[in-house]
Amino acid sequence: MSEGTKEPDGGEEKVVLKTHDGQEFTVDMATANQSGTLKNLLSEVGSSSNNPQVIPLPSSITSRVLGKVVEYCQRHAAGGGRRGGMQALEQFDEELVELDKDMLLDVTYAAAFLDVPRLLDLTSQAVADAIKNMSVEEVRHYFGVVSDFTEEEEKVIRSECPWAFE
Amino acid sequence: MLIVLPSSATCPAIGGCRLWPHVGPTYCVEKLSREERGVTGVRAYFPTLTPSQDTGFSVFGFAAWSCAFLGGSCTSIQDTRAIQSIETEHVKLFCGSWIHKIFGKPLVCATALFCIQIYLKSAQMSFRRIVRDVRDSFGSLSRRSFEVRISGLLGHHKGKSYSSVNEPHDFSQITQQSHWATLPPELLRDVIKRLEESEAAWPSRKHVVACAAVCRAWREMCKEIVRSPEFCGKLTFPISLKQPGPRDGMIQCFIKRDKSKLTYRLYLCLSPAVLVENGKFLLSAKRNPRTTCTEYVISTDADNISRSSSTYVGKLRSNFIGTKFRIYDTQPPYSGAALCPGRTSRRFYSKKVSPKVPSGSYPIAQVTYELNVLGTRGPRRMHCIMHSIPASAVEPGGIVPGQPDNLVARSLEDSFRSMSSLSSFMDRSLDFSSSHFSTTTGGAQEGFEATTDTKERALVLRNKPPRWHEQLQCWCLNFRGRVTIASVKNFQLIAATQPTAVGPTTTTTAQPSGSGHDKIILQFGKVAKDTFTMDYRYPLSAFQAFAICLSSFDTKLACE
Structure with missing residues (x-):
């Protein structure tokens, strides 16, 4: 039950992230420190390899989502120095956010919760790119948003769109 | 509003967590709302047995964690540390009996209770999300009792008025909505x-x-x-056509004339080239010759240009000989404007008119072409009184008041929202005008003069006088490459420093030549047959600039 674990370096500090569905992710401190939330928390309490801190996470972060986040943090904790430099890292980033929309939201939310700013940048940009070239109806469908405009307002707004799309 | 988290064993933020062993099993979180926009907070109460330095720290850490857990990603320990230093003096000690009063039963044998207020960065953090997370986190153990509590809260919640648009009205919808909706x-x-x-x-x-x-x-x-075009220089929503242009730089547009159909179309230049075929359509106008005047109907629809359409935004009307033009807007200018309501606005406010038709008509500007003493070849003199823009707008720190800030045309929105209040406002100004001005051919200019004591002086624009070029033997203006063909219609407008032509009442208020007066506010000129460029900037809007340019198209008996 230690997915996403890197080869343990002797005596390095570890922390266990526990998802709501019971999965545990054991990560090293460098990985955990990519997350502002975890970094701050761990600076409070500390952790050791023999007796790692267990940090429970809210239910909105499933193990699948956390896997993505941990994958990102591990790659970026290693930095551009390994596995082909910055170019490879950029490519990794690009591929990481090629997700279906539900997953994309969950990773976005997890990145926000765990305070991983650069991952949040990636996912937010991916969402922004996804909205481009969508009609109003498509955006509503994509986000599952129900229009709450009154009939009159809707009419006014509909008259606005032809001008923009002229 | 209090969210009571029943037991540490069922809450993942606490359950199985050895970080805060000294924290008692029960605490509660209260959602706070501040008056200022954009701030929401959570106040957490929890008991601790020995508030020592060490536990104090952890308690705050725990508070931050649980608040972050409840509200999202908004707080971190750093925030809490900061809050601790600020809040240490605010940390209140509560005795158990106080808790007993609230919850009807003793909580734990806590001797002290820490109260921590954490203001989340975002006010928009929806309560829906908090509730969803909290509810999810309880699993099956205490769901029923929790739901009862939430529904109890709901009643309480409905009693208060919350400004946030994200507050759901029915918590039962929460789980039914798509993931993305939250x-x-x-x-x-x-x-x-x-x-x-x-x-x-x-x-x-x-x-x-x-x-x-x-x-x-x-x-x-x-x-x-x-942001509005005044600050970002970009046009976005149709309403930006009635908002002032950028303070820095100009918005470059061009006008296409269709002589056979008597239509004019305004486009936004998408490239710096003078002669371009495609641009973003902005406004259209249709020339309607009448027996006594000429009228240009202005619309946001490229093809259907009519006053009865919802895309109608205003009009330009000339006098019989085509030397004086008045620009009418469907939206009223700011209330301090030197406004003289015309006949049409009176008609609009009769109760018979359907409130859904945006047919207000407010004279917002007047363009006058002066008789030309030099004959047909010489330059024309233009004079624009912008009733809706105070002269102070071009002074340093000046603003254009009463801008329509809605995406929806204001008159349109008001017409179905607050028809009564608006009409009462207009009634008052009608009374005002009838008691102060003569109701005959008064016109906007005289109305303007009469109101200068009580209302702010209107901005006056005049054309930059061209220089006589000896070598070329013609009148010249420097358009910086934006105009390529000589035409009597070409002009550049600047703010008038000496409002001499306005009237005797304003000569005493001659303003010092400020910095904003040498800038060209609007320039218009020919670049090809039936193609003209129009560049405008603050404080004019695209609509006003377009209307002024349209007046230049009209044939003037006295000027040509």
């Missing part, structure tokens, strides 16, 4: 911000307009993110 607003804001930044140019800017049409929350957000 996207935290600050994340959505970030997404839309990115979209707005990347789609800076037309035609792809239409995606920003599409986002504003999704739902109310999105619309609010788009309205906040998209």
Whole structure:
């Protein structure tokens, strides 16, 4: 039950992230420190390899989502120095956010919760790119948003769109 | 509002967690709302047995964690540390009996209770999300009792008025809605911000307009993110056509004339080239010759240009000989404007008119072409009184008041929202005008003069006088390459420093030649047969600039 674990370096500090569905992710401190939330928390309490801190996470972060986040943090904790430099890292980033929309939201939310700013940048940009070239109806469908405009307002707004799309 | 978290064993933020062993099993979190926009907070109470330095720290850490857990990503330990230093003096010790009073039963044998207030960065952090997370986290153990509590809270919650648009009215909808619908607003804001930044140019800017049409929350957000052209230099929503142009630089447009159909179309230049075929359509106008005057109907629809359409935004009307023009807007100018309501506005406010038709008509400007003493070849003299813009707008720190800030045309919105209040306002100004002005051929200029004591002086624009070029033997103006063909219609407008032509009452208020007076506010000129460029800037709007240019198209008996 230690997915996403890197080869343990002797005596390095570890922390266990526990998802709501019971999965545990054991990560090293460098990985955990990519997350502002975890970094701050761990600076409070500390952790050791023999007796790692267990940090429970809210239910909105499933193990699948956390896997993505941990994958990102591990790659970026290693930095551009390994596995082909910055170019490879950029490519990794690009591929990481090629997700279906539900997953994309969950990773976005997890990145926000765990305070991983650069991952949040990636996912937010991916969402922004996804909205481009969508009609109003498509955006509503994509986000599952129900229009709450009154009939009159809707009419006014509909008259606005032809001008923009002229 | 209090959210009571029943037991540590069922809450994942506590359950199985050895970080805070000294924290008692029960604590409660209260949602706080501040008056200022954009701030929401959570206040957490929890008992601790020995508030020592060490536990104090951890207690705060725990508070931050649980608040972050409840509210999203908004707080971190750093915030809490900061809060601790500020809040240490505010940390209140509560005795157990106080808790007993609230909950009806003793909680734990806590001797002290820490109270921590944490203000989340975003007010938009929806309560829905908090509730969903909290509810999810309890699993099956205490769901029923928790739901009872939530429904109890709901009644309480409904009694209060919350401004946030994201507050759900029915918590039962929470789980039924799509995952995406609960996207935290600050994340959505970030997404839309990115979209707005990347789609800076037309035609792809239409995606920003599409986002504003999704739902109310999105619309609010788009309205906040998209700045007015005055500050960002970009046109986005149709309403930006009636907002002042940029303070820095000009918005470059061109006008296409169709002589056979008597139509004029205004486009936004998408490239710096003078002669371009495609641009972003902005406004259209149709010339309607009448027996006593000429009228130009202005619309946001490229093809259907009529006064009865909802796309009608205003008009330009000339006098019989075509030397004096008045610009009418469907929206009223700011209330301090030197406004003289015309006949049409009186008609509009009769109760018979359907309130859904935006047919208000307010004279907002007057353009006068002076008789030309030099004959047909010489330059014309233009004189524009902008009733809706105070002269102070071009002074340092000046503003254009009463700008329409809604995406929806204000008159349109008001017409079905607050028809009564608006009409009472107009009634008052009608009374005012009838008691102070003569009701005959008074006209906007005289109305303007009569109101200068009580109202702010209107901005006056005049054309920059051309210089006689000896070598070329013609009158010249420097258009900096934006105009290529000589025409009597070409002009550049600047703010008039000496409002001599306005009337005797204003000569005493001659203003010092400020910095804003040498700038060209509007320039218009020919670049090809039936193609003209129009560049405008603050304080004019695209609509006003277009209307002024249209007046230049009209044949003037006295000037040509």
